[in-house]
Amino acid sequence: MELSNKVVLTAALTGAVTPKSINDDIPMTPEEISEAAYKVWQSGASVVHFHMRDDEGLGTMDKERFRRTLDLLATNHPDCDVVINCTTAGDNRATDDERMAHLPYVLPEIASYDAGSMNWTPDGVFVNSPQFLEKLGLTMKELGIKPEFEIFDSGMAGNVLYYAAKGILVPPLHFQFVLGVAGGMPASVESLVYLKNLIPADSTWSAFGIGRDHQKIMYATLALGGHIRVGLEDNVYYSRGVKATNVSLVERAVRVIREFGKDVATPDEARQILSLPARNRELQPA
Numbered sequence: 001m002e003l004s005n006k007v008v009l010t011a012a013l014t015g016a017v018t019p020k021s022i023n024d025d026i027p028m029t030p031e032e033i034s035e036a037a038y039k040v041w042q043s044g045a046s047v048v049h050f051h052m053r054d055d056e057g058l059g060t061m062d063k064e065r066f067r068r069t070l071d072l073l074a075t076n077h078p079d080c081d082v083v084i085n086c087t088t089a090g091d092n093r094a095t096d097d098e099r100m101a102h103l104p105y106v107l108p109e110i111a112s113y114d115a116g117s118m119n120w121t122p123d124g125v126f127v128n129s130p131q132f133l134e135k136l137g138l139t140m141k142e143l144g145i146k147p148e149f150e151i152f153d154s155g156m157a158g159n160v161l162y163y164a165a166k167g168i169l170v171p172p173l174h175f176q177f178v179l180g181v182a183g184g185m186p187a188s189v190e191s192l193v194y195l196k197n198l199i200p201a202d203s204t205w206s207a208f209g210i211g212r213d214h215q216k217i218m219y220a221t222l223a224l225g226g227h228i229r230v231g232l233e234d235n236v237y238y239s240r241g242v243k244a245t246n247v248s249l250v251e252r253a254v255r256v257i258r259e260f261g262k263d264v265a266t267p268d269e270a271r272q273i274l275s276l277p278a279r280n281r282e283l284q285p286a
Helices: 030-043 063-076 096-100 102-106 130-143 154-165 189-196 211-223 246-259 267-273
Strands: 009-012 047-050 083-086 110-114 118-120 124-126 146-151 174-179 204-209 227-230 237-239
Touching: 009 246, 030 047, 030 063, 030 246, 047 063, 063 102, 083 102, 083 267, 096 130, 102 130, 110 130, 130 146, 130 154, 146 154, 154 189, 174 189, 189 204, 189 211, 204 211, 211 227, 211 246, 227 246, 237 246
Parallel strands: 009 047, 009 227, 047 083, 083 110, 110 146, 146 174, 174 204, 204 227
Antiparallel strands: 118 124
């Protein structure tokens, strides 16, 4: 199967921070998140990136909420074969162990691996210690979960290469460049080109820009041969003064990809591109 013209499209539905008062379409409950995942898959998303919220609307790493959400998706929509990608950074109050507790419990195909610490201006420090990164890498390796390396600045790419050289992370590597976060690299084409040139040639990579920079980075990423991510975790507006929905952002990305002369990867094509095993949505017994 020819995959060189295929683009993996990830939908990030919720995030851990933005309240529903900012955009009412942000899904919060397991029921809302599972239905939102199904709708973006119907609209063309290859991958869905999952965060959970607690009853107060705050980010949580509660493994039971991950389980409930994925159970609902599998039970109510057995036709949905979207690639499952779960965060490991959904609550800055969580311990290192709490950030990983859901991994053996729901066995996502992909999980985020935030590859270093940074000042998340002005809110505080986003801590990903060397000890945590090593433990997380070994856990994912043991469970057969693909790490998605979230890269907020260039030093984080170096961290990934360090752990890969130690055998903790296993090639081929998959990077997600996160541009425009306060305290991280700016959302510019120059940042994107620089980061792309830091990673191994056999890696896959994706990128997105935060807020008003999301379209610029989407277009530049396609031009440079990368994959793309959209969704209300990253941007709550479709255009100036017009609030987005997860579906509207996915539908626009699908149009842009096709107008660029490429095609959106199906979930099974995304699995091949990202070197994932064939689909297995059977959750482990509770």
